[in-house]
Amino acid sequence: MGPSGSGKSTLMHCLAGLDTVSAGRVWLGDTEITGLRERELTRLRRDRIGFMFQSFNLVPTLTAAENITLPMDIAGRRPDAAWLDRVIDTLGLRDRLGHRPAQLSGGQQQRV
Numbered sequence: 001m002g003p004s005g006s007g008k009s010t011l012m013h014c015l016a017g018l019d020t021v022s023a024g025r026v027w028l029g030d031t032e033i034t035g036l037r038e039r040e041l042t043r044l045r046r047d048r049i050g051f052m053f054q055s056f057n058l059v060p061t062l063t064a065a066e067n068i069t070l071p072m073d074i075a076g077r078r079p080d081a082a083w084l085d086r087v088i089d090t091l092g093l094r095d096r097l098g099h100r101p102a103q104l105s106g107g108q109q110q111r112v
């Protein structure tokens with residue numbers, strides 16, 4: 001928590017390996033992120049950390065369902081069907097899965 005402009009988003013970007021620090025060191029659990037190669041950062045972002053951006057960053061040409069599974073598709077993995085079902089129902093997205101981001105409300109986009 002902190003006032004607008006105090007560095008919350010910047011901190012998140014550094015913790016997720018999306019941005020690099022000019023001073024200091026960044027640790028995620030037992031892993032020091034500072035100095036990791038781009039390849040290792042990619043794996044870390046894929047497997048260890050995720051967060052919701054202030055802007056949604058959905059892929060406009062993909063459906064809600066495709067946006068949800070995109071990170072796993074890129075990683076070459078298949079989502080667990082039962083888990084995916086549970087997430088979709090918990091977030092009330094069942095009847096919006098075939099819609100593209102522009103056809104979703106702001107809250108629906110954020111939940112996707």
Ligand SMILES: Nc1ncnc2c1ncn2[C@@H]1O[C@H](COP(=O)(O)OP(=O)(O)OP(=O)(O)O)[C@@H](O)[C@H]1O
Pocket residue numbers: 002003004005006007008009010011
């Ligand atoms: N790309 C950038 N180049 C230069 N300065 C930046 C850049 N991005 C952010 N800043 C500055 O860094 C500071 C921290 O920004 P940051 O986005 O981390 O704030 P925040 O705490 O997330 O704010 P908010 O609550 O408004 O989202 C701000 O003063 C901002 O102007």
Ligand SMILES: [Mg+2]
Pocket residue numbers: 008009010054
């Ligand atoms: Mg912010």
